[in-house]
Amino acid sequence: MSYGLALIYGVLKIINLANAGFLMLGAYVTWWLFTAYHVDPLLAPLVIIPVFFLIGVGLERTLVRRVLGAEPIISLLLLFGVWLVLQNLAYVIWTGDTRSIENPFVESTVKFVGLQLSVPRLYVFAMGILSLIALQLFLTRTYLGRAIRATAQDRDAARLVGVDVDRVMGIAFGIGIALAGFGGSLLSLLFSFTPDFGRVLSLKSFCIVVLGGLDSIVGVAFGSVALAIAEAFGVRYMPASMQDLISFVVLVIVLVALPKGIVGTLRSLRRG
Amino acid sequence: MARNAAFAAIAIAALVAVPFVAPGAEYALDVLFLIFLYGAMATAWNLVGGLAGQVSFGHAAFLGIGAYATAIMTTNGVSLWITVPVSALLAGVYSLVIGIPAFRLRGPYFSIATIGIGEATRLIARNWSSLTGGVSGLTLSSAPPLLMQYFAALALLVAAVGLAAWIRASRFGYALAAVRQDTDAAETLGVATTVAKTQALFISACILGVAGSIYALHYLFVSPDSVFGFSTSIALVIMPIIGGLGTVTGPLIGAVIYTFIREQLAATLANVDLLAFGVLLIAIVVFEPRGVIGIVDRIRGIRKRRPVTVPDG
Numbered sequence: 124m125s126y127g128l129a130l131i132y133g134v135l136k137i138i139n140l141a142n143a144g145f146l147m148l149g150a151y152v153t154w155w156l157f158t159a160y161h162v163d164p165l166l167a168p169l170v171i172i173p174v175f176f177l178i179g180v181g182l183e184r185t186l187v188r189r190v191l192g193a194e195p196i197i198s199l200l201l202l203f204g205v206w207l208v209l210q211n212l213a214y215v216i217w218t219g220d221t222r223s224i225e226n227p228f229v230e231s232t233v234k235f236v237g238l239q240l241s242v243p244r245l246y247v248f249a250m251g252i253l254s255l256i257a258l259q260l261f262l263t264r265t266y267l268g269r270a271i272r273a274t275a276q277d278r279d280a281a282r283l284v285g286v287d288v289d290r291v292m293g294i295a296f297g298i299g300i301a302l303a304g305f306g307g308s309l310l311s312l313l314f315s316f317t318p319d320f321g322r323v324l325s326l327k328s329f330c331i332v333v334l335g336g337l338d339s340i341v342g343v344a345f346g347s348v349a350l351a352i353a354e355a356f357g358v359r360y361m362p363a364s365m366q367d368l369i370s371f372v373v374l375v376i377v378l379v380a381l382p383k384g385i386v387g388t389l390r391s392l393r394r395g
Numbered sequence: 396m397a398r399n400a401a402f403a404a405i406a407i408a409a410l411v412a413v414p415f416v417a418p419g420a421e422y423a424l425d426v427l428f429l430i431f432l433y434g435a436m437a438t439a440w441n442l443v444g445g446l447a448g449q450v451s452f453g454h455a456a457f458l459g460i461g462a463y464a465t466a467i468m469t470t471n472g473v474s475l476w477i478t479v480p481v482s483a484l485l486a487g488v489y490s491l492v493i494g495i496p497a498f499r500l501r502g503p504y505f506s507i508a509t510i511g512i513g514e515a516t517r518l519i520a521r522n523w524s525s526l527t528g529g530v531s532g533l534t535l536s537s538a539p540p541l542l543m544q545y546f547a548a549l550a551l552l553v554a555a556v557g558l559a560a561w562i563r564a565s566r567f568g569y570a571l572a573a574v575r576q577d578t579d580a581a582e583t584l585g586v587a588t589t590v591a592k593t594q595a596l597f598i599s600a601c602i603l604g605v606a607g608s609i610y611a612l613h614y615l616f617v618s619p620d621s622v623f624g625f626s627t628s629i630a631l632v633i634m635p636i637i638g639g640l641g642t643v644t645g646p647l648i649g650a651v652i653y654t655f656i657r658e659q660l661a662a663t664l665a666n667v668d669l670l671a672f673g674v675l676l677i678a679i680v681v682f683e684p685r686g687v688i689g690i691v692d693r694i695r696g697i698r699k700r701r702p703v704t705v706p707d708g
Contacts, residue, residue, distance in 0.1 A: 189681050196450050199503050200636065201680045203452075207629065207673030214666035368518045371511040375496070 141182075141202040142303045144209030145175060147320040149307025151213060154222050154316075164224050164312055165246075171304045179300030183293045191292075213318035223315035243312040250309055254302070271295050403556075410549055414542055424545055428613070430654045431548035432606055437634035437646035437653075438555040439602035442595045444632065445641035446559075446568060448575030449498075449592060450506045453513025455627035456493075457486040457600040459520060461607020462622040466533040467526070469612075475539070479608045486604025487597050494596040498589050501578060510625075517623035532618025535611060544613050551609065552647075555602050560643045562598075571595055575641070626669065633672050636679060639688030648687045 149171055156162035156170065182205065190198045262268035273281040274291045282288045310316075414424060436458065444450045464482040469475070497508050520527045527533065538544070562568045570591040573581035582588050611617050621627070634653045639645025653672070660668040683689045 186677065186681060196448060196502060196506070197680055197684055199450065199506055200632075201677060203632070204673050204676035204680060207669055207676065209673075211666040211670035211673060215670060368515055368522075371515040371518070375508050375511045375515070 141205040144206040145300050145303035146307035147318060148209060149304035150311035150316045150320055151217060153308040153311045154224055157224055168305050168308050171308050172301045175304035176297040176301040179297035180293045183296035210318050221315045221317050224311055247309045247313060407553060414545060428545050428548050430650050431552040432609060433654055434647045434650035435552040435555040436603055436606045436631055437650045438559050439599040440631040441635040441646045442599045445635050447571040447592050447595050451509040452506055452628050453509035454631045455623050456513050456516040457603035458607040459623035460486045460489050461604030462611040462617045463527060465608040465611040466535050466617045469535055479605060482608045483601040483604035487601040490596045490600030494593045498592045513628050517619050520619040520623050535615040538612055538615050547609050551605055563643060633676060637686055639686035642688050645686055645688050
């Protein structure tokens with residue numbers, strides 16, 4: 124899900140506060156498909172990814188495009204509004220009750236070198252890595268992926284060399300939203316959720332993206348690892364209820380101290 | 396300007412008279428009280444978010460600190476004359492603690508950091524049980540009479556709006572406008588941008604601290620999820636945007652609209668009000684980023700058959 128955020132930021136230079144909403148929505152759709160139609164939660168992404176992609180493209184066409192030229196604050200507020208709508212729509216439709224997906228897969232574990240490992244956690248981890256690789260391949264090996272990167276680097280120059288910048292931005296936004304939905308669907312296997320689900324996680328993704336460097340995909344992977352380690356260590360020294368506090372504190376410290384992220388800071392250190 | 400001042404004086408006189416003209420209308424007084432309180436808070440937020448263009452999603456932190464300070468001090472028998480100023484000051488000091496690092500960031504980055512700061516503050520309040528009572532919050536023993544609350548909120552509103560109008564026309568206000576329009580250019584012209592932003596945040600936080608005091612004395616109960624809650628921060632963002640960012644009357648208009656919509660919808664279904672505000676926010680941002688003030692300007696422009704002049708801010 125953090126990849127989606129980085130992608131949208133890189134290409135459109137806007138910060139997608141609605142990410143949290145789509146993450147939550149991804150989790151709910153997975154749950155809803157499972158309880159109402161008995162669709163295996165593992166298959167839900169097959170529905171979620173294309174649908175969310177279309178929603179993302181539509182959202183970019185109808186709303187986001189109108190404010191792209193305005194001050195960054197305006198697009199931030201717009202997507203904040205979208206998030207408010209999504210979140211509270213979810214409250215109205217699904218109420219604030221905590222939901223979770225329960226089936227044998229979610230509870231299963233495997234023994235590996237004497238360690239009891241949870242299968243869904245391994246699965247989510249593997250899917251995370253896979254989508255990272257897929258995204259990296261897409262961005263470096265395909266025409267569209269290169270067009271997206273070109274637009275991210277310099278919108279006007281991309282237009283000059285013949286990239287259909289408007290279309291590329293719509294697609295990038297769509298992919299970002301699809302990734303958020305996919306992330307939400309995966310996370311619904313691990314955690315129970317409410318309509319407020321996305322908020323903390325979304326802040327964590329900001330943290331991850333900023334840690335990694337706002338426009339680097341590999342940096343995002345670094346960021347996730349760094350935050351996970353910080354949280355895991357933090358829990359040893361303070362109560363679990365304070366765990367989320369660590370992400371916020373890390374977020375603020377990183378924003379202030381390393382605005383270029385780990386990758387960016389290393390890069391400038393190497394140069395200077 | 397003189398016309399505005401005269402209008403304001405009449406409005407204040409009318410609002411002061413309300414409780415005496417209609418002594419039994421407790422519900423009306425209650426709604427007006429809420430409008431005053433929200434209006435003051437929205438005006439305070441607007442100093443930072445509107446005038447200086449630094450949108451904060453964490454302003455509930457200051458309200459919460461004011462409210463908790465008041466709850467803790469009054470239950471320990473400290474006089475209100477000391478409690479309220481101390482609450483304001485504590486909120487102000489906290490704003491310096493977070494503002495000095497956070498203002499190294501600009502625009503959207505600052506906004507994201509404030510979400511983190513607001514949430515971190517709430518979590519601290521939830522976990523520091525010995526001081527704050529943890530999740531269950533604190534209960535105050537006795538409320539001042541409703542009439543006194545009414546006048547306290549009105550006084551805070553008048554003070555906040557007066558301060559905002561004065562700041563907007565002052566050298567300090569121009570410095571903030573310069574920060575909003577182009578921070579680098581402002582810096583080049585010799586505006587100490589970080590100092591200006593920090594001062595604006597400090598003033599804003601002090602007003603919210605007093606608002607927190609009044610809040611605590613009105614509801615007699617403070618809990619981390621109410622005063623420090625993210626929905627409080629959201630309300631503070633929404634009101635000035637509905638009314639008109641960076642204007643003096645905008646946050647007031649926003650507070651009136653916000654309070655009415657909330658009073659109407661909160662009773663129907665939970666969260667429908669926030670849903671409505673989300674839609675309203677999107678509509679305003681896309682169609683008229685200057686809010687209700689902008690719409691009024693447009694209508695005036697059509698009537699006078701001349702091009703709409705875009706006032707700065």
